[in-house]
Amino acid sequence: MLERSDLAENALQALHDEDYDRPFNTQSLNADTLIFTKGRHGQSLDGDWNFCVDLLDTGLRQKWFAMTPEAPEDRIEPWDYDPYMGETVPVPSCWQMQKEKWYFFEGSAWYTRPLEHNPMPGRRQVLRIGAAQYDCKVFLNGAFLGNHYGGSTPFCVELTEALRPGQNWLMLCVNNTRTLDRVPMRNTDWFNYGGVYREVTLFDLPEVVIRDLFVRLEGGAIRISAEVDGDCTTARFSIPELGIEADLPLQDGKGEITLAASPALWSPDTPKLYDVILTAGADQVQDRVGFRAITREGTEILLNGAPIFLRGISVHEDDATLGKVSSEADIRRRFAHAKELGCNFLRLAHYPHHERAAEIADEMGLMLWEEVPVYWAIDFANPATRRDAENQLRELIRRDRNRASVIIWSVGNENPDTDARLDFMRGLAEIAKAEDPTRLTSAACLVNHAKLKIEDRLAQHIDVIGLNEYYGWYEENFDELGEIGRNSAPDRPVVISETGADGDSTDQGPKRGLFSLAYQDEVYAKQIETLRGLDYVKGMSPWILYDFRVERRQGIFQRGWNRKGLIAADKATKKPAFQRLAAYYGERAAIERRKAETLGETE
Numbered sequence: 001m002l003e004r005s006d007l008a009e010n011a012l013q014a015l016h017d018e019d020y021d022r023p024f025n026t027q028s029l030n031a032d033t034l035i036f037t038k039g040r041h042g043q044s045l046d047g048d049w050n051f052c053v054d055l056l057d058t059g060l061r062q063k064w065f066a067m068t069p070e071a072p073e074d075r076i077e078p079w080d081y082d083p084y085m086g087e088t089v090p091v092p093s094c095w096q097m098q099k100e101k102w103y104f105f106e107g108s109a110w111y112t113r114p115l116e117h118n119p120m121p122g123r124r125q126v127l128r129i130g131a132a133q134y135d136c137k138v139f140l141n142g143a144f145l146g147n148h149y150g151g152s153t154p155f156c157v158e159l160t161e162a163l164r165p166g167q168n169w170l171m172l173c174v175n176n177t178r179t180l181d182r183v184p185m186r187n188t189d190w191f192n193y194g195g196v197y198r199e200v201t202l203f204d205l206p207e208v209v210i211r212d213l214f215v216r217l218e219g220g221a222i223r224i225s226a227e228v229d230g231d232c233t234t235a236r237f238s239i240p241e242l243g244i245e246a247d248l249p250l251q252d253g254k255g256e257i258t259l260a261a262s263p264a265l266w267s268p269d270t271p272k273l274y275d276v277i278l279t280a281g282a283d284q285v286q287d288r289v290g291f292r293a294i295t296r297e298g299t300e301i302l303l304n305g306a307p308i309f310l311r312g313i314s315v316h317e318d319d320a321t322l323g324k325v326s327s328e329a330d331i332r333r334r335f336a337h338a339k340e341l342g343c344n345f346l347r348l349a350h351y352p353h354h355e356r357a358a359e360i361a362d363e364m365g366l367m368l369w370e371e372v373p374v375y376w377a378i379d380f381a382n383p384a385t386r387r388d389a390e391n392q393l394r395e396l397i398r399r400d401r402n403r404a405s406v407i408i409w410s411v412g413n414e415n416p417d418t419d420a421r422l423d424f425m426r427g428l429a430e431i432a433k434a435e436d437p438t439r440l441t442s443a444a445c446l447v448n449h450a451k452l453k454i455e456d457r458l459a460q461h462i463d464v465i466g467l468n469e470y471y472g473w474y475e476e477n478f479d480e481l482g483e484i485g486r487n488s489a490p491d492r493p494v495v496i497s498e499t500g501a502d503g504d505s506t507d508q509g510p511k512r513g514l515f516s517l518a519y520q521d522e523v524y525a526k527q528i529e530t531l532r533g534l535d536y537v538k539g540m541s542p543w544i545l546y547d548f549r550v551e552r553r554q555g556i557f558q559r560g561w562n563r564k565g566l567i568a569a570d571k572a573t574k575k576p577a578f579q580r581l582a583a584y585y586g587e588r589a590a591i592e593r594r595k596a597e598t599l600g601e602t603e
């Protein structure tokens with residue numbers, strides 16, 4: 001902790017130092033410091049935290065994190081922030097949703113809370129933050145413990161050494177400023193929320209800690225990879241329902257085994273999950289895992305060897321009152337609406353969604369496309385940007401690779417066709433395969449508008465070509481869509497990852513023309529008519545389930561919202577296009593059922 005005289009000294013120096021944040025931008029909290037937490041019970045640190053917005057980064061300059069708690073009447077120096085008292089906000093939350101004056105705030109904000117600690121020999125304490133948008137620096141009792149980049153993936157930090165008996169002070173500095181080198185960059189079509197908006201948990205762990213567990217069906221057998229920290233040479237793996245019990249030998253903390261087994265396969269119709277348990281030393285984790293194979297062959301996508309059509313819908317994490325916070329109820333409502341639409345698939349755009357989403361999709365039998373925010377004009381030539389994107393992808397995959405529902409890792413969306421982009425995104429696709437060879441990769445690719453044809457150099461490096469097309473909306477000549485369809489002969493499956501039109505369902509919405517509900521419905525009708533004839537299109541996830549908040553949409557029918565939702569922002573009012581898509585998906589599902597029946601008869 002700083003002495004008082006240091007504080008004064010420090011305040012002065014801080015006025016002249018523009019390199020003040022350099023020591024804190026270490027990116028030391030990353031995929032390699034994550035700890036597997038499924039099946040663990042931690043102490044929730046959710047609830048009220050002291051809070052202060054800090055536009056000028058005064059806190060980092062003056063080292064607010066190092067101030068010794070002191071009653072105001074005992075202080076001999078003026079403080080510019082009171083970390084230990086004063087205003088609070090709930091965690092998780094987005095500050096934009098807490099006070100109107102913070103609605104457009106972009107910058108640093110400080111979160112502080114006390115932490116009681118009762119030291120026990122041989123125990124380790126690890127803090128896990130579900131997500132903080134975008135850069136989060138962690139301090140404990142004045143010591144800087146590391147920082148994390150990336151607004152939608154979890155990160156862990158070990159507190160053991162820095163904790164002291166009794167009361168401790170935990171401080172987070174969270175910064176949501178949009179900059180050129182971030183992922184995403186400065187310009188997005190979703191709202192730049194800020195804050196600690198997912199759960200914060202403290203885990204009390206033994207000395208030997210299971211860092212990672214990856215369980216999947218690979219080549220018809222069950223394959224298990226584990227990583228363990230600490231002195232341990234063998235872990236024990238089991239799936240009680242399958243009668244599986246096996247030793248997993250570890251070398252330098254890592255081990256892999258393959259076990260012959262015939263589990264019931266997971267599918268949307270039979271979303272069967274098994275409890276899996278890994279024990280290492282005194283540590284144990286548990287997960288619920290489904291086994292299935294997702295592959296591609298020519299232009300087909302195969303689930304457990306059978307061709308499927310992805311009846312999907314795209315969805316953001318956005319809520320009129322909660323912002324980017326996703327409650328369990330919100331995720332369940334999202335999926336219930338998708339089911340009502342006839343979906344078997346959702347595109348979780350454009351960043352990793354709350355981890356409960358994939359767990360719930362596992363149980364409900366929905367397939368998912370998960371994605372990192374490599375969106376539009378990323379600074380592809382910048383190595384720091386690449387490091388950040390690669391880390392976000394690794395964190396997402398390590399978080400969710402035990403989820404049978406996740407069938408696609410997407411490495412980006414609508415990025416300009418440059419050499420730097422190709423190198424960057426090909427690299428991401430390779431990382432996805434290295435981290436997880438059991439899923440398909442994709443990205444929203446490009447169309448050559450001169451040749452009217454799907455053409456993207458990235459396509460040969462991914463499994464599924466995602467295509468965002470807005471014929472009837474941004475592209476007015478609808479006939480071109482059919483032409484693109486006819487001119488293209490992709491060698492792999494295409495999924496229409498976006499299509500749609502705005503429809504303003506409020507009282508101010510127009511009765512006809514652009515932004516009317518009737519026009520939105522008409523676009524869906526024409527899209528369905530054109531796409532249904534394209535054999536290589538193996539799925540679609542139109543844009544989007546709900547209207548969502550965004551700064552860049554300020555037209556008279558938008559007023560701060562992207563209104564391409566099939567359901568309005570109240571998450572209740574369905575627009576006519578909802579029924580239009582539901583009717584088409586009903587028809588497709590019937591075709592799929594008939595196909596499956598004939599296949600069953602001939603087998």
Ligand code: GCB
Pocket residue numbers: 189350413414468498543562564
């Ligand atoms: C797109 C983007 C998506 C936008 C959407 C739109 O192509 O991928 O993020 O929100 O179009 O509404 O313009």
